[in-house]
Amino acid sequence: MTGDNDEKYIDGNGAILLGNHVACDRYDTSRRVAVFTHFHKDHLKGFDNSLGRCEAVIVSRPTRDILVAVKGKYLLEYSNLIALDFNQRFRFEDEHITLFPVQHILGAAQVLVETADGTKMLYTGEFLWPNTTAVKADIVVIDATYGNPSSIRTVSRESLERRFLNIVSTTLKRRPVHIFTERGKAQELMNLLYSNGIHVPILCGREDDTALAKIYENHGFPVGEYLFIEDNKAIEILKSGQPHLLIQHVGNPVISYEPYKYLRIKVSAWDTPEPFYEKSRDSFVIAMSSHADFCDLLLYLAYSDPRLVVTDNYRDGDAIALAEHTRRRLGKEAIAQPM
Numbered sequence: 001m002t003g004d005n006d007e008k009y010i011d012g013n014g015a016i017l018l019g020n021h022v023a024c025d026r027y028d029t030s031r032r033v034a035v036f037t038h039f040h041k042d043h044l045k046g047f048d049n050s051l052g053r054c055e056a057v058i059v060s061r062p063t064r065d066i067l068v069a070v071k072g073k074y075l076l077e078y079s080n081l082i083a084l085d086f087n088q089r090f091r092f093e094d095e096h097i098t099l100f101p102v103q104h105i106l107g108a109a110q111v112l113v114e115t116a117d118g119t120k121m122l123y124t125g126e127f128l129w130p131n132t133t134a135v136k137a138d139i140v141v142i143d144a145t146y147g148n149p150s151s152i153r154t155v156s157r158e159s160l161e162r163r164f165l166n167i168v169s170t171t172l173k174r175r176p177v178h179i180f181t182e183r184g185k186a187q188e189l190m191n192l193l194y195s196n197g198i199h200v201p202i203l204c205g206r207e208d209d210t211a212l213a214k215i216y217e218n219h220g221f222p223v224g225e226y227l228f229i230e231d232n233k234a235i236e237i238l239k240s241g242q243p244h245l246l247i248q249h250v251g252n253p254v255i256s257y258e259p260y261k262y263l264r265i266k267v268s269a270w271d272t273p274e275p276f277y278e279k280s281r282d283s284f285v286i287a288m289s290s291h292a293d294f295c296d297l298l299l300y301l302a303y304s305d306p307r308l309v310v311t312d313n314y315r316d317g318d319a320i321a322l323a324e325h326t327r328r329r330l331g332k333e334a335i336a337q338p339m
């Protein structure tokens with residue numbers, strides 16, 4: 001029987017359990033179907049186990065393409081790896097599984113399971129709001145990354161993007177720009193720059209970043225000209241000093257090519273003292289999170305209008321506070337799991 005507060009919706013290993021068959025974002029021994037919402041590492045644990053043991057491992061098409069690019073073509077030999085289109089209903093025995101797109105990174109999905117008795121159970125995964133459509137459901141398991149009332153954006157994402165674009169375009173007239181960020185966000189920024197008329201070669205510090213850029217392009221997100229930093233053409237660009245951008249992952253060793261004095265911009269998640277600040281004369285930090293903040297999470301729940309909310313107490317965030325404020329502000333049943 002679903003809908004009962006005593007049910008287990010998130011197990012001790014962080015698997016989100018929907019209906020009788022589905023585990024999301026972790027392998028669970030009792031489940032025959034695994035769904036992975038997006039390609040961030042903390043949501044992919046147990047992927048290989050699932051592939052070896054589940055009857056179906058479901059991801060969105062872009063996520064499948066990214067996984068193949070990052071993990072290898074051997075994945076295509078697994079007939080149980082299923083790339084679903086968004087909004088496509090997949091039947092497994094007496095239940096139906098549908099992925100709906102969310103704004104987070106390419107391919108990110110929320111997962112709806114409709115059980116045999118008609119109960120709609122949804123896992124939001126990680127998402128950015130607005131630009132994500134809330135799905136109506138009876139039971140919603142929600143990400144609680146920014147579930148604390150102290151996690152409210154003071155500057156809009158659009159405003160941060162404008163400031164980022166301004167500083168990059170102004171700087172490129174005088175010198176190159178070196179961006180530090182994460183996998184996925186790098187390609188998002190490349191698309192943002194290209195869509196806003198900033199067309200200079202982008203040199204990627206890692207070869208797999210160029211593979212990911214290609215997938216973004218294939219799925220309708222043009223990223224302009226990009227090269228692996230060790231390619232001959234990239235080396236020529238570095239030597240000539242023509243306007244260009246370097247993109248590297250945070251934490252990788254810094255590539256520094258004198259005599260250029262790069263302007264360095266770190267584009268991080270939401271762990272900075274201010275959303276946009278000058279760290280030193282040649283270095284800026286921008287906190288461009290791809291997650292809903294506290295108010296956004298409550299807005300999602302208001303639109304989805306479930307009878308029961310389960311906040312994710314396994315992953316980072318504040319599931320206890322989000323459950324409490326869901327009860328208090330929305331008047332809905334809400335529990336945090338696992339406890």
Ligand SMILES: [Zn+2]
Binds near residue numbers: 104
């Ligand atoms: Zn994520």
